[in-house]
Amino acid sequence: MIAPFVSVAELDRMRADAAHGKTTGAVPRVVVVDSRWYLDGRSGAEAYANGHLPGAVFVDLDTVLAAPPSAAAGRHPLPEPEVFARGLEAAGVGDDATVVVYDDAGGVIAARLVWMLRTLGQSAAVLDGGLAAWQQEHPEEALEAGEPAGAGGASPASRTVRSWPAAALATIDETQAAAADGTAIVLDARTADRYRGDTEPVDARPGHIPGAASLSCRDNVAADGTLLDTATLRERLTALGADRLPVISYCGSGVTACHTLLVLEQVGLPAGRLYPGSWSQYAADAQRPVATGE
Template sequence: MHSTLIDAATLASHVDDPKWLVLDCRHDLMNPAFGREAFAAGHLPGAQFASIDDDLSGPKTGTGDTFRGRHPLPDRAALVATLRRFGIDDDSQVVAYDAHGGMYAARLWWLLRSVGHEAVAVLDGGLPAWQAAGQSLTTEPAPVRPAGSIAERPALTRAVSVEDVVANLATGAFTVVDARANDRFRGENETIDPVGGHIPGAKNRFFKDNLQADGTFKPAAQLKEEFAPLFASPAAAVMQCGSGVTACHNLLALEVAGLPGAALYPGSWSEWCASAERPVATGA
Protein backbone atom coordinates (compact mmCIF):
# COMPACT_ATOMS: atom_id res chain seq x y z
CA MET A 1 0.00 0.00 0.00
CA HIS A 2 1.20 3.49 -0.87
CA SER A 3 -0.16 6.19 1.42
CA THR A 4 1.94 9.32 0.82
CA LEU A 5 4.13 9.44 -2.31
CA ILE A 6 4.82 7.09 -5.20
CA ASP A 7 7.52 7.32 -7.85
CA ALA A 8 6.96 7.11 -11.60
CA ALA A 9 8.67 3.74 -12.01
CA THR A 10 6.48 2.06 -9.41
CA LEU A 11 3.33 3.52 -10.89
CA ALA A 12 4.37 2.47 -14.40
CA SER A 13 4.72 -1.12 -13.23
CA HIS A 14 1.06 -1.09 -12.11
CA VAL A 15 -0.50 0.87 -14.96
CA ASP A 16 -2.53 -2.17 -16.08
CA ASP A 17 -3.45 -3.34 -12.57
CA PRO A 18 -7.26 -3.23 -12.22
CA LYS A 19 -6.90 -2.54 -8.48
CA TRP A 20 -4.98 0.65 -9.21
CA LEU A 21 -6.78 3.84 -10.19
CA VAL A 22 -5.13 7.06 -11.41
CA LEU A 23 -6.73 10.51 -11.22
CA ASP A 24 -5.49 13.63 -13.00
CA CYS A 25 -6.01 16.70 -10.80
CA ARG A 26 -4.51 19.45 -12.97
CA HIS A 27 -6.02 22.88 -12.39
CA ASP A 28 -5.41 26.58 -12.87
CA LEU A 29 -6.96 29.03 -10.43
CA MET A 30 -7.13 31.75 -13.10
CA ASN A 31 -8.41 29.45 -15.89
CA PRO A 32 -11.03 26.90 -14.76
CA ALA A 33 -11.03 25.19 -18.17
CA PHE A 34 -7.30 24.43 -18.03
CA GLY A 35 -7.50 21.05 -16.31
CA ARG A 36 -9.90 19.40 -18.73
CA GLU A 37 -8.08 20.89 -21.72
CA ALA A 38 -4.72 19.67 -20.47
CA PHE A 39 -6.17 16.21 -19.82
CA ALA A 40 -7.55 16.03 -23.37
CA ALA A 41 -4.16 17.07 -24.78
CA GLY A 42 -2.35 14.23 -23.01
CA HIS A 43 -2.60 12.28 -19.76
CA LEU A 44 -1.25 9.16 -18.05
CA PRO A 45 -2.57 5.90 -19.53
CA GLY A 46 -5.79 4.82 -17.85
CA ALA A 47 -6.19 8.08 -15.93
CA GLN A 48 -9.48 9.81 -15.26
CA PHE A 49 -9.90 13.55 -14.75
CA ALA A 50 -10.90 14.86 -11.32
CA SER A 51 -12.00 18.49 -11.32
CA ILE A 52 -10.96 20.59 -8.34
CA ASP A 53 -14.07 22.73 -8.81
CA ASP A 54 -16.66 20.09 -9.69
CA ASP A 55 -15.47 16.84 -8.09
CA LEU A 56 -13.21 17.81 -5.20
CA SER A 57 -15.15 20.77 -3.80
CA GLY A 58 -18.67 21.42 -2.65
CA PRO A 59 -20.90 24.22 -3.95
CA LYS A 60 -19.96 27.76 -2.96
CA THR A 61 -22.65 29.18 -0.71
CA GLY A 62 -23.35 32.30 1.31
CA THR A 63 -21.78 35.74 1.44
CA GLY A 64 -19.90 37.66 4.07
CA ASP A 65 -20.01 35.88 7.43
CA THR A 66 -21.73 32.83 5.90
CA PHE A 67 -19.36 32.37 2.94
CA ARG A 68 -17.42 29.12 3.35
CA GLY A 69 -14.62 29.76 0.88
CA ARG A 70 -13.73 29.38 -2.77
CA HIS A 71 -13.34 25.58 -2.56
CA PRO A 72 -15.46 24.35 0.36
CA LEU A 73 -15.18 20.71 1.28
CA PRO A 74 -17.79 18.51 -0.40
CA ASP A 75 -20.42 16.89 1.77
CA ARG A 76 -19.09 13.49 2.88
CA ALA A 77 -21.95 11.57 1.24
CA ALA A 78 -21.50 13.52 -1.99
CA LEU A 79 -17.75 12.88 -1.89
CA VAL A 80 -18.26 9.13 -1.45
CA ALA A 81 -20.68 9.15 -4.39
CA THR A 82 -18.06 10.91 -6.53
CA LEU A 83 -15.36 8.44 -5.51
CA ARG A 84 -17.65 5.54 -6.39
CA ARG A 85 -18.31 7.15 -9.78
CA PHE A 86 -14.57 7.03 -10.42
CA GLY A 87 -14.68 3.30 -9.64
CA ILE A 88 -12.91 3.37 -6.28
CA ASP A 89 -13.39 0.35 -4.02
CA ASP A 90 -12.22 -0.23 -0.47
CA ASP A 91 -9.20 -2.14 -1.77
CA SER A 92 -8.27 0.30 -4.56
CA GLN A 93 -4.83 1.85 -4.67
CA VAL A 94 -5.47 5.42 -5.79
CA VAL A 95 -2.77 7.63 -7.29
CA ALA A 96 -3.31 11.36 -7.79
CA TYR A 97 -1.13 13.55 -9.98
CA ASP A 98 -0.90 17.01 -11.46
CA ALA A 99 1.79 19.03 -13.23
CA HIS A 100 2.37 21.47 -10.38
CA GLY A 101 4.42 19.64 -7.77
CA GLY A 102 1.36 18.04 -6.18
CA MET A 103 -0.36 21.28 -5.17
CA TYR A 104 -3.73 20.01 -6.47
CA ALA A 105 -3.19 16.25 -6.24
CA ALA A 106 -2.69 16.64 -2.49
CA ARG A 107 -6.31 17.81 -2.21
CA LEU A 108 -7.55 14.43 -3.49
CA TRP A 109 -5.08 12.68 -1.17
CA TRP A 110 -6.55 14.52 1.83
CA LEU A 111 -10.16 14.01 0.76
CA LEU A 112 -9.76 10.26 0.40
CA ARG A 113 -8.16 10.13 3.84
CA SER A 114 -11.05 12.21 5.18
CA VAL A 115 -13.39 9.31 4.42
CA GLY A 116 -10.98 6.76 5.88
CA HIS A 117 -9.24 5.51 2.70
CA GLU A 118 -5.53 5.11 3.40
CA ALA A 119 -4.31 3.63 0.09
CA VAL A 120 -3.91 6.91 -1.75
CA ALA A 121 -0.64 8.46 -2.88
CA VAL A 122 0.55 11.45 -4.88
CA LEU A 123 2.84 10.88 -7.86
CA ASP A 124 6.12 12.40 -6.72
CA GLY A 125 7.11 15.01 -9.29
CA GLY A 126 3.81 14.64 -11.12
CA LEU A 127 3.46 14.55 -14.88
CA PRO A 128 6.96 16.01 -15.49
CA ALA A 129 8.53 13.16 -13.49
CA TRP A 130 6.47 10.63 -15.45
CA GLN A 131 7.77 12.00 -18.73
CA ALA A 132 11.32 12.36 -17.43
CA ALA A 133 11.22 8.63 -16.62
CA GLY A 134 10.54 7.93 -20.31
CA GLN A 135 6.87 7.13 -19.83
CA SER A 136 4.33 8.12 -22.46
CA LEU A 137 1.09 10.09 -22.38
CA THR A 138 -2.09 9.25 -24.22
CA THR A 139 -5.06 11.13 -25.62
CA GLU A 140 -7.34 8.10 -25.35
CA PRO A 141 -10.60 8.85 -23.51
CA ALA A 142 -10.72 7.96 -19.84
CA PRO A 143 -11.71 4.33 -19.27
CA VAL A 144 -15.26 3.57 -18.23
CA ARG A 145 -15.03 1.73 -14.94
CA PRO A 146 -17.85 -0.01 -13.10
CA ALA A 147 -19.15 1.95 -10.14
CA GLY A 148 -16.98 1.53 -7.08
CA SER A 149 -18.07 0.44 -3.63
CA ILE A 150 -15.83 2.49 -1.36
CA ALA A 151 -17.43 2.83 2.07
CA GLU A 152 -17.32 5.85 4.33
CA ARG A 153 -15.08 5.14 7.32
CA PRO A 154 -13.79 7.19 10.25
CA ALA A 155 -11.62 10.06 9.05
CA LEU A 156 -7.83 9.83 9.04
CA THR A 157 -7.74 13.63 9.00
CA ARG A 158 -8.69 16.61 11.17
CA ALA A 159 -10.30 19.89 10.22
CA VAL A 160 -11.13 23.10 12.09
CA SER A 161 -13.85 25.67 11.46
CA VAL A 162 -13.61 29.42 11.09
CA GLU A 163 -15.10 29.67 14.57
CA ASP A 164 -12.20 27.59 15.90
CA VAL A 165 -9.70 29.91 14.21
CA VAL A 166 -11.42 33.02 15.56
CA ALA A 167 -11.35 31.57 19.08
CA ASN A 168 -7.68 30.73 18.63
CA LEU A 169 -6.83 34.43 18.28
CA ALA A 170 -7.43 34.69 22.02
CA THR A 171 -6.29 31.27 23.20
CA GLY A 172 -3.28 30.59 20.99
CA ALA A 173 -4.05 26.89 21.29
CA PHE A 174 -2.65 26.14 17.84
CA THR A 175 -0.41 27.71 15.21
CA VAL A 176 -1.84 28.52 11.78
CA VAL A 177 0.58 27.84 8.91
CA ASP A 178 -0.27 29.50 5.57
CA ALA A 179 0.79 27.69 2.36
CA ARG A 180 0.34 30.67 0.03
CA ALA A 181 3.21 32.41 -1.75
CA ASN A 182 5.01 35.04 0.28
CA ASP A 183 3.55 38.01 -1.62
CA ARG A 184 0.01 36.77 -1.00
CA PHE A 185 0.77 36.20 2.68
CA ARG A 186 2.09 39.76 2.97
CA GLY A 187 -0.98 41.14 1.19
CA GLU A 188 0.76 42.22 -2.00
CA ASN A 189 -1.08 40.21 -4.68
CA GLU A 190 -4.45 41.82 -5.35
CA THR A 191 -4.96 39.80 -8.54
CA ILE A 192 -5.55 36.61 -6.57
CA ASP A 193 -6.45 38.05 -3.16
CA PRO A 194 -8.49 41.28 -3.51
CA VAL A 195 -8.38 41.46 0.29
CA GLY A 196 -4.72 40.83 1.02
CA GLY A 197 -2.90 39.70 4.11
CA HIS A 198 -3.10 36.82 6.55
CA ILE A 199 -4.67 35.66 9.79
CA PRO A 200 -2.99 37.41 12.72
CA GLY A 201 -0.35 35.19 14.27
CA ALA A 202 -0.10 32.89 11.26
CA LYS A 203 3.25 31.70 9.94
CA ASN A 204 4.15 31.26 6.28
CA ARG A 205 5.34 27.99 4.72
CA PHE A 206 4.98 28.29 0.95
CA PHE A 207 4.04 24.85 -0.37
CA LYS A 208 6.84 24.98 -2.98
CA ASP A 209 9.34 25.02 -0.11
CA ASN A 210 8.47 21.32 0.30
CA LEU A 211 9.96 20.55 -3.11
CA GLN A 212 13.37 20.00 -4.62
CA ALA A 213 14.50 21.70 -7.84
CA ASP A 214 13.12 18.82 -9.94
CA GLY A 215 9.65 19.12 -8.42
CA THR A 216 9.87 16.03 -6.21
CA PHE A 217 9.47 16.23 -2.45
CA LYS A 218 12.46 16.90 -0.25
CA PRO A 219 13.71 13.98 1.87
CA ALA A 220 11.75 13.27 5.04
CA ALA A 221 14.56 14.33 7.36
CA GLN A 222 14.92 17.70 5.64
CA LEU A 223 11.17 18.34 5.75
CA LYS A 224 11.08 17.46 9.44
CA GLU A 225 13.93 19.87 10.18
CA GLU A 226 12.28 22.71 8.23
CA PHE A 227 8.82 22.29 9.78
CA ALA A 228 10.10 21.90 13.35
CA PRO A 229 10.51 25.65 14.12
CA LEU A 230 6.96 26.48 13.03
CA PHE A 231 4.96 24.82 15.82
CA ALA A 232 5.33 22.93 19.07
CA SER A 233 3.79 19.74 17.71
CA PRO A 234 1.69 18.66 14.70
CA ALA A 235 -1.33 18.29 16.99
CA ALA A 236 -1.04 22.02 17.69
CA ALA A 237 -0.80 23.04 14.03
CA VAL A 238 -3.44 24.01 11.45
CA MET A 239 -2.65 24.27 7.75
CA GLN A 240 -4.39 26.84 5.56
CA CYS A 241 -3.92 28.54 2.17
CA GLY A 242 -6.17 30.51 -0.17
CA SER A 243 -9.07 28.06 -0.27
CA GLY A 244 -8.04 24.83 1.47
CA VAL A 245 -6.38 23.20 -1.55
CA THR A 246 -2.62 23.81 -1.39
CA ALA A 247 -2.74 23.60 2.41
CA CYS A 248 -3.09 19.87 1.79
CA HIS A 249 0.41 19.95 0.25
CA ASN A 250 1.84 20.98 3.61
CA LEU A 251 -0.20 18.25 5.29
CA LEU A 252 1.20 15.69 2.86
CA ALA A 253 4.73 16.99 3.46
CA LEU A 254 4.20 16.64 7.20
CA GLU A 255 3.06 13.05 6.71
CA VAL A 256 6.16 12.35 4.60
CA ALA A 257 8.28 13.91 7.35
CA GLY A 258 6.80 11.60 9.97
CA LEU A 259 4.88 14.46 11.61
CA PRO A 260 1.22 13.41 11.28
CA GLY A 261 -1.70 14.95 13.14
CA ALA A 262 -1.98 18.54 11.90
CA ALA A 263 -5.42 19.84 10.92
CA LEU A 264 -6.78 21.59 7.83
CA TYR A 265 -8.67 24.87 7.90
CA PRO A 266 -10.81 24.20 4.80
CA GLY A 267 -12.24 27.69 4.29
CA SER A 268 -8.78 29.27 4.56
CA TRP A 269 -8.14 32.84 3.47
CA SER A 270 -11.06 33.05 1.02
CA GLU A 271 -13.47 32.35 3.90
CA TRP A 272 -11.61 34.37 6.51
CA CYS A 273 -11.42 37.61 4.53
CA ALA A 274 -15.08 37.48 3.44
CA SER A 275 -16.12 38.98 6.78
CA ALA A 276 -15.02 42.49 7.72
CA GLU A 277 -15.35 41.45 11.36
CA ARG A 278 -12.32 39.16 11.18
CA PRO A 279 -8.95 40.87 11.69
CA VAL A 280 -6.32 40.91 8.96
CA ALA A 281 -2.55 41.24 9.30
CA THR A 282 -0.20 42.31 6.53
CA GLY A 283 3.55 42.32 6.00
CA ALA A 284 6.09 39.61 6.66
Protein backbone atom coordinates (compact mmCIF):
# COMPACT_ATOMS: atom_id res chain seq x y z
CA MET A 1 0.00 0.00 0.00
CA ILE A 2 1.27 3.47 -0.87
CA ALA A 3 1.86 6.16 1.77
CA PRO A 4 -1.17 8.24 2.84
CA PHE A 5 0.22 11.33 1.06
CA VAL A 6 2.01 11.40 -2.31
CA SER A 7 3.63 14.25 -4.20
CA VAL A 8 2.80 15.33 -7.73
CA ALA A 9 6.08 13.79 -8.89
CA GLU A 10 5.12 10.48 -7.28
CA LEU A 11 1.73 10.58 -8.94
CA ASP A 12 3.35 11.25 -12.30
CA ARG A 13 5.63 8.23 -11.85
CA MET A 14 2.73 6.02 -10.81
CA ARG A 15 0.68 7.02 -13.84
CA ALA A 16 3.64 6.51 -16.17
CA ASP A 17 4.33 3.06 -14.72
CA ALA A 18 0.68 2.09 -15.04
CA ALA A 19 0.57 3.33 -18.64
CA HIS A 20 3.77 1.67 -19.81
CA GLY A 21 3.99 -1.41 -17.60
CA LYS A 22 7.35 -0.48 -16.10
CA THR A 23 7.22 -3.04 -13.31
CA THR A 24 8.03 -6.71 -13.04
CA GLY A 25 4.50 -7.72 -12.12
CA ALA A 26 0.96 -6.61 -12.69
CA VAL A 27 0.62 -2.85 -12.73
CA PRO A 28 -2.43 -1.55 -10.85
CA ARG A 29 -4.57 1.02 -12.61
CA VAL A 30 -4.16 4.50 -11.13
CA VAL A 31 -7.38 6.45 -10.72
CA VAL A 32 -7.21 10.13 -9.84
CA VAL A 33 -10.26 11.43 -8.00
CA ASP A 34 -11.39 15.03 -7.61
CA SER A 35 -13.26 15.27 -4.30
CA ARG A 36 -13.70 19.02 -3.96
CA TRP A 37 -16.46 20.11 -1.58
CA TYR A 38 -17.21 23.43 0.11
CA LEU A 39 -18.82 24.18 3.46
CA ASP A 40 -20.18 27.46 2.07
CA GLY A 41 -22.40 25.62 -0.40
CA ARG A 42 -20.38 26.01 -3.59
CA SER A 43 -20.63 23.01 -5.90
CA GLY A 44 -17.70 20.62 -6.09
CA ALA A 45 -19.15 19.14 -9.27
CA GLU A 46 -19.23 22.60 -10.84
CA ALA A 47 -15.62 23.21 -9.82
CA TYR A 48 -14.71 19.89 -11.44
CA ALA A 49 -16.58 20.80 -14.61
CA ASN A 50 -14.75 24.12 -14.85
CA GLY A 51 -11.35 22.45 -14.70
CA HIS A 52 -9.82 19.28 -13.26
CA LEU A 53 -6.68 17.19 -13.53
CA PRO A 54 -6.50 15.37 -16.87
CA GLY A 55 -8.20 12.00 -16.57
CA ALA A 56 -9.58 12.63 -13.09
CA VAL A 57 -13.05 11.48 -12.12
CA PHE A 58 -15.35 13.24 -9.66
CA VAL A 59 -16.75 11.65 -6.49
CA ASP A 60 -19.37 13.61 -4.57
CA LEU A 61 -19.03 13.81 -0.80
CA ASP A 62 -22.72 14.28 -0.05
CA THR A 63 -24.09 11.39 -2.13
CA VAL A 64 -21.27 8.81 -2.28
CA LEU A 65 -19.06 9.41 0.74
CA ALA A 66 -21.84 10.13 3.24
CA ALA A 67 -25.35 9.04 4.12
CA PRO A 68 -28.15 11.63 4.32
CA PRO A 69 -27.71 14.08 7.23
CA SER A 70 -29.76 13.94 10.40
CA ALA A 71 -29.57 15.22 13.95
CA ALA A 72 -29.31 11.63 15.14
CA ALA A 73 -26.34 10.70 12.94
CA GLY A 74 -24.71 14.02 12.00
CA ARG A 75 -24.14 15.95 8.80
CA HIS A 76 -21.94 13.37 7.04
CA PRO A 77 -22.48 9.93 8.54
CA LEU A 78 -20.69 7.08 6.81
CA PRO A 79 -22.67 5.80 3.82
CA GLU A 80 -24.15 2.35 3.60
CA PRO A 81 -21.47 0.04 2.13
CA GLU A 82 -23.67 -0.73 -0.88
CA VAL A 83 -24.13 2.98 -1.67
CA PHE A 84 -20.40 3.60 -1.36
CA ALA A 85 -19.49 0.67 -3.58
CA ARG A 86 -21.99 1.51 -6.31
CA GLY A 87 -21.08 5.20 -6.27
CA LEU A 88 -17.39 4.50 -6.74
CA GLU A 89 -18.15 1.85 -9.34
CA ALA A 90 -20.13 4.41 -11.36
CA ALA A 91 -17.20 6.82 -11.18
CA GLY A 92 -14.77 4.16 -12.39
CA VAL A 93 -13.03 3.46 -9.08
CA GLY A 94 -12.71 -0.32 -8.85
CA ASP A 95 -11.30 -2.64 -6.21
CA ASP A 96 -8.12 -3.12 -8.24
CA ALA A 97 -7.18 0.56 -8.57
CA THR A 98 -4.58 2.58 -6.75
CA VAL A 99 -6.44 5.80 -5.93
CA VAL A 100 -5.01 9.30 -5.56
CA VAL A 101 -7.46 11.94 -4.35
CA TYR A 102 -7.10 15.72 -4.51
CA ASP A 103 -8.95 18.86 -3.53
CA ASP A 104 -8.13 22.56 -3.27
CA ALA A 105 -8.24 22.72 0.54
CA GLY A 106 -4.91 21.30 1.67
CA GLY A 107 -6.15 17.73 1.41
CA VAL A 108 -8.56 17.95 4.34
CA ILE A 109 -11.55 17.05 2.14
CA ALA A 110 -9.69 14.49 0.01
CA ALA A 111 -8.69 12.73 3.23
CA ARG A 112 -12.24 11.42 3.72
CA LEU A 113 -12.21 9.14 0.67
CA VAL A 114 -8.57 8.16 1.22
CA TRP A 115 -9.26 7.13 4.82
CA MET A 116 -12.35 5.18 3.76
CA LEU A 117 -10.45 3.25 1.10
CA ARG A 118 -7.42 2.56 3.27
CA THR A 119 -9.71 1.38 6.08
CA LEU A 120 -11.11 -1.17 3.63
CA GLY A 121 -7.59 -2.28 2.63
CA GLN A 122 -7.30 -0.45 -0.69
CA SER A 123 -4.20 1.52 -1.67
CA ALA A 124 -5.09 5.22 -1.68
CA ALA A 125 -3.40 8.56 -0.98
CA VAL A 126 -4.02 12.29 -0.81
CA LEU A 127 -2.23 14.29 -3.51
CA ASP A 128 -0.01 16.55 -1.41
CA GLY A 129 -0.72 20.17 -2.30
CA GLY A 130 -3.74 19.21 -4.39
CA LEU A 131 -4.82 21.05 -7.51
CA ALA A 132 -2.46 24.00 -7.00
CA ALA A 133 0.60 21.76 -6.62
CA TRP A 134 -0.26 19.92 -9.81
CA GLN A 135 -0.67 23.18 -11.73
CA GLN A 136 2.65 24.43 -10.41
CA GLU A 137 4.42 21.26 -11.57
CA HIS A 138 2.61 21.25 -14.94
CA PRO A 139 2.38 24.92 -15.95
CA GLU A 140 2.14 24.09 -19.66
CA GLU A 141 -0.58 21.47 -19.30
CA ALA A 142 -4.17 22.67 -19.33
CA LEU A 143 -6.83 21.39 -16.98
CA GLU A 144 -9.63 19.36 -18.52
CA ALA A 145 -13.18 20.65 -18.47
CA GLY A 146 -16.47 18.82 -18.59
CA GLU A 147 -19.24 17.44 -16.42
CA PRO A 148 -18.63 14.44 -14.14
CA ALA A 149 -19.35 11.09 -15.75
CA GLY A 150 -22.62 9.48 -14.71
CA ALA A 151 -23.26 5.79 -14.19
CA GLY A 152 -21.72 3.93 -17.10
CA GLY A 153 -19.86 7.02 -18.29
CA ALA A 154 -16.54 6.26 -16.62
CA SER A 155 -14.06 3.45 -17.24
CA PRO A 156 -15.47 0.03 -16.32
CA ALA A 157 -14.97 -0.79 -12.66
CA SER A 158 -16.09 -3.44 -10.23
CA ARG A 159 -16.35 -3.06 -6.48
CA THR A 160 -17.00 -5.48 -3.68
CA VAL A 161 -19.40 -4.34 -0.98
CA ARG A 162 -17.47 -4.27 2.31
CA SER A 163 -18.68 -3.23 5.75
CA TRP A 164 -16.91 -0.51 7.71
CA PRO A 165 -14.56 -2.17 10.22
CA ALA A 166 -15.81 -1.56 13.75
CA ALA A 167 -12.24 -1.38 15.03
CA ALA A 168 -11.67 1.80 13.00
CA LEU A 169 -14.65 3.64 14.48
CA ALA A 170 -15.64 5.16 17.81
CA THR A 171 -19.22 5.76 18.92
CA ILE A 172 -20.54 8.94 20.51
CA ASP A 173 -20.55 7.30 23.95
CA GLU A 174 -17.03 5.92 23.58
CA THR A 175 -15.73 9.29 22.45
CA GLN A 176 -17.38 11.23 25.28
CA ALA A 177 -16.17 8.73 27.87
CA ALA A 178 -12.60 8.61 26.55
CA ALA A 179 -12.34 12.41 26.50
CA ALA A 180 -13.61 12.57 30.08
CA ASP A 181 -11.49 9.82 31.63
CA GLY A 182 -8.36 10.14 29.50
CA THR A 183 -8.32 6.55 28.25
CA ALA A 184 -7.77 7.94 24.74
CA ILE A 185 -6.60 11.21 23.24
CA VAL A 186 -9.67 12.79 21.65
CA LEU A 187 -8.55 15.29 19.01
CA ASP A 188 -10.82 18.00 17.60
CA ALA A 189 -9.74 18.73 14.02
CA ARG A 190 -11.84 21.89 13.58
CA THR A 191 -10.35 25.36 13.62
CA ALA A 192 -9.43 26.68 17.06
CA ASP A 193 -12.20 29.30 17.08
CA ARG A 194 -14.84 26.63 16.60
CA TYR A 195 -13.23 24.44 19.25
CA ARG A 196 -13.31 27.32 21.73
CA GLY A 197 -16.91 28.11 20.84
CA ASP A 198 -16.15 31.61 19.58
CA THR A 199 -18.19 30.82 16.50
CA GLU A 200 -20.34 27.97 15.20
CA PRO A 201 -21.53 28.46 11.62
CA VAL A 202 -23.38 25.20 11.01
CA ASP A 203 -24.00 23.03 14.07
CA ALA A 204 -26.49 23.14 16.94
CA ARG A 205 -24.23 24.45 19.73
CA PRO A 206 -20.77 26.04 19.96
CA GLY A 207 -17.89 24.48 21.86
CA HIS A 208 -16.26 21.06 22.04
CA ILE A 209 -16.50 17.68 23.75
CA PRO A 210 -15.25 18.13 27.34
CA GLY A 211 -11.72 16.77 27.64
CA ALA A 212 -10.99 16.87 23.92
CA ALA A 213 -7.83 18.61 22.70
CA SER A 214 -7.70 21.09 19.82
CA LEU A 215 -5.49 20.08 16.88
CA SER A 216 -6.80 21.76 13.74
CA CYS A 217 -6.22 19.66 10.65
CA ARG A 218 -5.62 22.86 8.71
CA ASP A 219 -2.54 23.45 10.82
CA ASN A 220 -1.09 20.23 9.41
CA VAL A 221 -0.37 22.00 6.13
CA ALA A 222 1.74 24.96 5.07
CA ALA A 223 0.44 28.08 3.35
CA ASP A 224 0.84 26.41 -0.06
CA GLY A 225 -1.37 23.51 0.99
CA THR A 226 1.41 20.93 1.26
CA LEU A 227 1.90 18.79 4.33
CA LEU A 228 4.31 20.03 7.00
CA ASP A 229 7.49 18.03 7.53
CA THR A 230 7.25 14.73 9.40
CA ALA A 231 9.25 15.89 12.43
CA THR A 232 6.97 18.87 13.04
CA LEU A 233 3.80 16.84 12.65
CA ARG A 234 5.04 14.05 14.88
CA GLU A 235 6.10 16.54 17.57
CA ARG A 236 2.64 18.14 17.58
CA LEU A 237 0.96 14.77 17.99
CA THR A 238 3.30 13.33 20.58
CA ALA A 239 3.02 16.50 22.66
CA LEU A 240 -0.63 15.56 23.11
CA GLY A 241 0.18 11.94 23.93
CA ALA A 242 -0.59 10.26 20.60
CA ASP A 243 2.48 8.06 21.02
CA ARG A 244 1.25 6.78 24.39
CA LEU A 245 -2.52 6.51 24.17
CA PRO A 246 -5.07 5.59 21.49
CA VAL A 247 -6.42 8.47 19.40
CA ILE A 248 -10.02 9.25 18.49
CA SER A 249 -10.43 11.98 15.88
CA TYR A 250 -13.50 14.12 15.29
CA CYS A 251 -14.36 17.37 13.52
CA GLY A 252 -17.60 19.03 12.47
CA SER A 253 -19.05 16.11 10.55
CA GLY A 254 -16.42 13.37 10.31
CA VAL A 255 -14.74 14.58 7.11
CA THR A 256 -11.66 16.62 7.99
CA ALA A 257 -11.05 14.44 11.06
CA CYS A 258 -9.82 11.83 8.58
CA HIS A 259 -6.87 14.09 7.75
CA THR A 260 -5.61 13.75 11.34
CA LEU A 261 -5.88 9.96 11.08
CA LEU A 262 -3.88 9.92 7.84
CA VAL A 263 -1.21 12.17 9.39
CA LEU A 264 -0.86 9.74 12.29
CA GLU A 265 -0.11 7.00 9.79
CA GLN A 266 2.17 9.20 7.69
CA VAL A 267 4.45 9.97 10.65
CA GLY A 268 4.54 6.41 11.94
CA LEU A 269 2.27 6.67 14.98
CA PRO A 270 -0.37 4.07 15.89
CA ALA A 271 -3.61 4.20 13.93
CA GLY A 272 -6.47 6.17 15.44
CA ARG A 273 -10.24 5.80 15.23
CA LEU A 274 -12.80 8.06 13.61
CA TYR A 275 -15.86 9.33 15.46
CA PRO A 276 -18.08 9.60 12.35
CA GLY A 277 -20.93 11.65 13.81
CA SER A 278 -18.47 14.20 15.19
CA TRP A 279 -19.61 17.56 16.55
CA SER A 280 -22.71 17.73 14.35
CA GLN A 281 -24.10 14.64 16.07
CA TYR A 282 -22.79 15.42 19.55
CA ALA A 283 -23.98 19.03 19.66
CA ALA A 284 -27.47 18.05 18.49
CA ASP A 285 -27.97 16.00 21.67
CA ALA A 286 -28.91 18.62 24.27
CA GLN A 287 -28.31 16.14 27.11
CA ARG A 288 -24.57 15.92 26.43
CA PRO A 289 -22.21 18.37 28.18
CA VAL A 290 -20.31 20.96 26.17
CA ALA A 291 -17.08 22.79 26.99
CA THR A 292 -15.95 26.15 25.67
CA GLY A 293 -12.70 28.09 25.80
CA GLU A 294 -9.14 26.84 25.47
